[in-house]
Amino acid sequence: MNKLNTYKEGPDxxxxxxxxxxRYVAETLMPVILEVDKAYGxxxxxxxxxxxxxxxxxxxxGRPSPLYFAERLTKKLGGAKIYFKxxxxxxxxxxxxxxxxxxxxxxxxxxKKRIIAETGAGMHGVATATVCALxxxxxxxxxxxxxxxxxxxxxxxxxxxxxxxxxxxSGTGTLxxxxxxxxxDWVANVGNTYxxxxxxAGPHPYPSMVRDFQAxxxxxxxxxxxxxxxxxxxSLVACIGGGSNAMGLFYPFLDDPVKITAVEASGKGVETGKxxxxxxxxxxxxxxxxxxxxxxxxxxQIIDAHSISAGLDYPGIGPEHSWLHDVGxxxxxxxxxxxxxxxxxxxxxxxxxxPALEPAHAxxxxxKVAGKLPKDHLMILNMCGRGDxxxxxxxxxxxxxxxx
Amino acid sequence: xxxxxxxxxxxxxxxxxRAEKTGLITFVTAGDPTLEISADILSQLxxxxxxxxxxxxxxSDPMADGPAIQASSLRALKNGTNCSKxxxxxxxxxxxxxxxxxxxMGYFNPIYIYGVEKFVVDASMSGVDGFxxxxxxxxxxxxxIPVEDAGLSLIYLTSPTxxxxxVPDVVKNASGFIYHVSVLxxxxxxxxxxxxxxxxxxxxxxxxxxxxxxxxxIKTPEQxxxxxxxxxxxxxxxxxxxxxxxxxxxxxKIIDDCVVSVVDLVKDIKRGLNN
Numbered sequence: 001m002n003k004l005n006t007y008k009e010g011p012d013x014x015x016x017x018x019x020x021x022x023r024y025v026a027e028t029l030m031p032v033i034l035e036v037d038k039a040y041g042x043x044x045x046x047x048x049x050x051x052x053x054x055x056x057x058x059x060x061x062g063r064p065s066p067l068y069f070a071e072r073l074t075k076k077l078g079g080a081k082i083y084f085k086x087x088x089x090x091x092x093x094x095x096x097x098x099x100x101x102x103x104x105x106x107x108x109x110x111x112k113k114r115i116i117a118e119t120g121a122g123m124h125g126v127a128t129a130t131v132c133a134l135x136x137x138x139x140x141x142x143x144x145x146x147x148x149x150x151x152x153x154x155x156x157x158x159x160x161x162x163x164x165x166x167x168x169x170s171g172t173g174t175l176x177x178x179x180x181x182x183x184x185d186w187v188a189n190v191g192n193t194y195x196x197x198x199x200x201a202g203p204h205p206y207p208s209m210v211r212d213f214q215a216x217x218x219x220x221x222x223x224x225x226x227x228x229x230x231x232x233x234x235s236l237v238a239c240i241g242g243g244s245n246a247m248g249l250f251y252p253f254l255d256d257p258v259k260i261t262a263v264e265a266s267g268k269g270v271e272t273g274k275x276x277x278x279x280x281x282x283x284x285x286x287x288x289x290x291x292x293x294x295x296x297x298x299x300x301q302i303i304d305a306h307s308i309s310a311g312l313d314y315p316g317i318g319p320e321h322s323w324l325h326d327v328g329x330x331x332x333x334x335x336x337x338x339x340x341x342x343x344x345x346x347x348x349x350x351x352x353x354x355p356a357l358e359p360a361h362a363x364x365x366x367x368k369v370a371g372k373l374p375k376d377h378l379m380i381l382n383m384c385g386r387g388d389x390x391x392x393x394x395x396x397x398x399x400x401x402x403x404x
Numbered sequence: 405x406x407x408x409x410x411x412x413x414x415x416x417x418x419x420x421x422r423a424e425k426t427g428l429i430t431f432v433t434a435g436d437p438t439l440e441i442s443a444d445i446l447s448q449l450x451x452x453x454x455x456x457x458x459x460x461x462x463x464s465d466p467m468a469d470g471p472a473i474q475a476s477s478l479r480a481l482k483n484g485t486n487c488s489k490x491x492x493x494x495x496x497x498x499x500x501x502x503x504x505x506x507x508x509m510g511y512f513n514p515i516y517i518y519g520v521e522k523f524v525v526d527a528s529m530s531g532v533d534g535f536x537x538x539x540x541x542x543x544x545x546x547x548x549i550p551v552e553d554a555g556l557s558l559i560y561l562t563s564p565t566x567x568x569x570x571v572p573d574v575v576k577n578a579s580g581f582i583y584h585v586s587v588l589x590x591x592x593x594x595x596x597x598x599x600x601x602x603x604x605x606x607x608x609x610x611x612x613x614x615x616x617x618x619x620x621x622i623k624t625p626e627q628x629x630x631x632x633x634x635x636x637x638x639x640x641x642x643x644x645x646x647x648x649x650x651x652x653x654x655x656x657k658i659i660d661d662c663v664v665s666v667v668d669l670v671k672d673i674k675r676g677l678n679n
Contacts, residue, residue, distance in 0.1 A: 014543060024512055024539045026468045028563040028585060031570060170474060176465065183467045188589035190565055286513045286539070287465060299486040300517030301464040 007254035007329050010320060015204020015290075017323035023203040025289045028187045033289075036194075037205040039110045044212070049105060056101050060134070061091045063098075063216065067224035067380070072350040073363075080373040082366060083233070084353070084383040085221045085249060094356065094385030095217060095245045096127035096198060102213035103196045104131040112194035115139045118182040120147055120175035120241065121311035121358065122154025123385055124198030129163035139163040142182040145173035147310045154389050172304040175241075175314045179288050199242025200318030203289030207318050214248025221380055222252050229378055235259040238382040239361040240332070241276065241312035243321045245384035254329060262321065263365045265307035266334035276305035278317040279325050279332040292319040308337040308397060309357035311385070339364040341397055344387065356385035357393065410557050412505040412533045413580040416455055417615040417636060426632035426677050427455035429617055430670055431509065431641030433476040434459050434493060435485025436648055437658055442480075443493050444663050450504045452667045453674025455637065456617075458536070461490055461510030468538045470592040472642040475649060479656060487518045491530040498531035507559065507580075509536040515547070524550040534559050534580045542574050552579075559583050562608055564600060575612040581636065582608060582616045589620070592642025596621045598630050605634045625676020632677050640673055 010017040023033060043049040057063040066086045074082045087095035107115060115137050119125030125141040132139035141158055145167045148155050158165055166185075171177035179202075186195045200207045200214075225233050236253060238246035240262040250260050267275035275281065278293045285294040287302060295303040295315035305315040324330040335343075340357055343364035348354045355363060362381050370379065387394075420427045430449055434442050449457050462477035462485055469477070494506055508527065515523050515537065524547070527535070534557030540547060542560055551558040557580030565588065566574055575582060584604060586596035596618075605616055618631050619639030628638045644666050651662035 022544055023541065024544060025541065026538055026563075026585075027541055027561040027574065028468075028565050028588060030541045030543070031565045031567060171465070180465050180467050184470075184590045187468065188594070190588055286511075286516055288467070289539075291516075294513075296513070296517065298517070300514035301481060302513075 004327060007324065007327070008251065010323065011204060011208050015207070017320045018326055019284065020292050020319035020322040021204055021207060021290050023289060024286045024291070025203050026187060028190060032190050033203050035110070039106060040205050040209050043106055043109060049109065053102055053105055057098065057216065061097050061101060062089065064220045064224070065089050067221055067228065070351050073347065076350060077367060077370040079375065080366070080370040080377040080379040081375065082370060083225065083378070083380045085217060085380055087217060087245065087382060087384045088353070088355065088386035092123070092127045092130050093388065094123040094127065095214060095248060095382070096124045097130065098216055098248065099198065099210050099213040099244060100124070100127040100131045100196060104135055104137070107194035107196065108135060110194065112192060113137065114189065114193045115196050116142070116182050116185050116193055117196045117198060118142045118175065118178040119198065120144070120178070120313055121309065121356070122147065122151040122158065122389060123311060125163070126154050126157050126161070128196050128198070129158040129161035132163065133161045140166060140185065142166050142168055142178040142185070144175060144178050145169045147174055147178070150393050151310055151389055152392065174305070174310070176302065176305070183288070199244040200247045200320060201242045201288060201290060201292070201316060207290065207320055210244050211247040211251055211320060214244050215251045217245065217248035217382065218250060218252035221249060225378065225380065231378070232256055233258055233378040233380045235261065235377065235379045237261050237263065237362045237366055237379060239263045239312065239358045239384065240317060240321065241265070241314050241358065242316070243318040245382050247318060247320060249380070249382045250330065260330045261365065262330055262332050263361045264332060264334045265309055265312035265340070265361055266336045267306040267308070269336055270334060274306035275334070276307040276312050276314060277334040278315060279321065280334045282315070284322065287316055290319045292316050292322045293325070308340060308393060309361065311356070311358040312361065333365060335361040335364040341394060343367055344394060353383065354387035355383055356387045357390045359384045410555060410579055412503065413456070413557055416505050417581065420455060420636065426635060427617070427637030428453055428628070428670070428674055428677055429456040429458055429619070429637050429639040430454040430644060431458040431460055431639060432644050432648070432666065433462055433473065433480050434490045435462060435480030435483045436476045436645070437479055437652060437656070437662060438483055439485060439489055439493065441663060443496060445666050446493065446497050447500060448663065448667050449670060450501055452670035454504065454670055456505045456507060458507045458509045458639065458641070459490060459494070461487065461508055461514060463511040463514060466511060468590055470590040470642060472592045472645045472649065476645045487514055487523060491526055491532070494532055495530040505533040506531060507534045507536055508532055510538070512537050512540050520547055521550045524554045524556065528554040528556055533557060536561070536583055542577060548577055561585055564588055564604055568607060571608055571611045575608070575614065578612070578614060580614070582612060582614050583639065584608065584616050584618045585620045586618050587621050591620055594621050596631070601631060602634050625673045628673050629676045629679060638677070644669060
């Protein structure tokens with residue numbers, strides 16, 4: 001494969017990363033999507049916008065987040081020196097708020113009076129409800145009925161923040177179906193409503209816009225590792241559902257000599273068909289406004305994903321990830337439910353950090369590989385969210401496996 | 405040689421114009437409630453009054469559709485409906501009817517997975533005349549060339565949000581007719597306002613000579629008649645799909661003759677249009 005001079009040029013003007021990305025939406029939405037594209041293009045270059053965003057990220061979100069040396073985990077695994085980028089310490093408990101802050105400021109600049117969003121694990125919903133409370137904008141969150149049940153703590157949080165939660169019962173009642181219904185809402189209310197998409201997917205410009213707002217993770221991590229170690233890391237690891245935390249960490253390092261690994265959720269195992277590993281087991285198709293790797297059958301019908309982690313339970317992945325996979329820049333691996341829950345415990349007990357089930361997948365991957373690496377190998381893992389929301393899920397999982 | 409593709413559609417609108425009538429375009433999902441019954445409905449639509457037949461190609465994630473067509477799509481998929489079976493159904497229909505235009509309406513992914521060029525060629529061989537691909541705006545061009553090469557029509561949608569600067573870009577590559585989405589929203593939910601439709605159609609007509617069909621939210625003979633004052637054709641879909649679901653029990657078992665109830669509603673709406 002030809003090595004590219006840069007991996008950071010995409011997307012092109014029409015939103016394509018190679019064959020991936022694009023704008024596959026109904027005509028009713030096209031004008032507003034072009035409007036978002038233009039508004040974001042202007043905002044990106046607007047000094048006032050960037051100063052305002054920086055101010056809120058510092059004083060409200062609590063950035064920069066620490067880059068923490070996970071000493072006991074490193075010792076236990078006996079190999080690579082492991083750092084956690086502590087996105088779990090952000091206000092609202094995950095990386096999601098970085099993007100929400102950027103997009104809410106954009107929506108205000110566009111004069112939109114109502115915000116809608118989809119959510120899986122509820123972290124994006126909580127972050128959206130939070131910024132809507134902050135800026136006094138009405139907020140409607142679409143959430144799959146299955147996810148409402150397994151992430152009830154986040155549902156309560158969103159309600160406390162004043163958001164309206166709409167349970168989605170179509171399909172399997174998970175993230176994909178929530179996104180369908182959010183798009184349906186947008187079509188009906190396109191005049192006054194801004195759709196605040198939570199991941200690096202959807203029609204252009206969302207994949208690159210969300211990436212840009214999340215890239216602060218990687219920019220900070222780069223500065224911090226240079227301060228702490230005097231050199232770049234050897235590898236990066238992040239979990240991936242839609243892929244926003246991963247893109248955020250990876251993007252500033254794409255042109256550096258750094259090995260990059262993204263960890264998909266293989267649920268009960270790729271061979272069982274109950275998984276969410278779009279790149280490992282899917283193929284290119286078109287859904288939710290972009291072309292990307294999807295879990296689908298031979299007729300092009302989307303297959304429901306499965307993962308113990310609601311945040312990874314999506315049958316697709318951001319289009320830039322599909323491209324980075326295609327050109328061979330990023331390695332995509334998969335971790336199953338059992339491995340993730342095991343890593344969840346390891347991390348909690350060794351480091352006193354209860355990770356969300358999503359980054360527990362990334363921890364599980366480093367548990368597999370770190371021991372085989374030399375002690376001077378520097379590895380950064382994106383600890384993209386905290387596990388408070390997952391207490392019920394993990395308890396239920398343990399009760400189930402203990403009874404088996 | 406018999407007409408096909410753009411010719412069938414052209415002739416259809418020419419005949420309507422000559423008779424000073426507004427056309428009726430009927431939508432039903434292929435394979436709902438079964439492939440056999442859908443073929444039966446299809447075969448009776450022209451005589452009941454359908455001038456153009458739209459066949460819905462079911463997709464697992466129909467983002468522009470309301471609850472009625474969502475449920476209908478899921479029923480059809482459960483029956484194993486796919487692109488090949490739909491094309492076979494059209495082929496069978498063409499044995500008895502070589503005049504009524506057939507438009508396939510659906511989402512892009514099943515076509516993409518079938519293979520765009522192969523699908524267009526196979527569809528053309530089966531007797532399909534055109535396509536409406538809901539999530540394929542004119543900016544995404546990959547289907548247009550194969551469809552033109554096959555001599556078929558790619559029908560583009562306009563909506564109340566398609567502003568004047570944008571209309572020329574949408575209509576410039578359109579063929580057959582323009583499908584105007586009358587409301588902001590998904591299929592079968594909101595009732596359109598005649599005043600807005602009139603305004604939008606006048607606007608769009610200043611950029612194109614193609615006939616304009618109006619759809620989304622038209623359910624009754626009265627509505628169809630009102631809209632016929634402005635439109636060259638009206639599209640009715642969810643109302644027929646609802647008739648089918650009324651013939652099923654809660655488990656999806658067929659408990660009534662849905663062919664008759666769909667055909668009766670087609671006749672009613674046609675009468676409304678002709679009054």
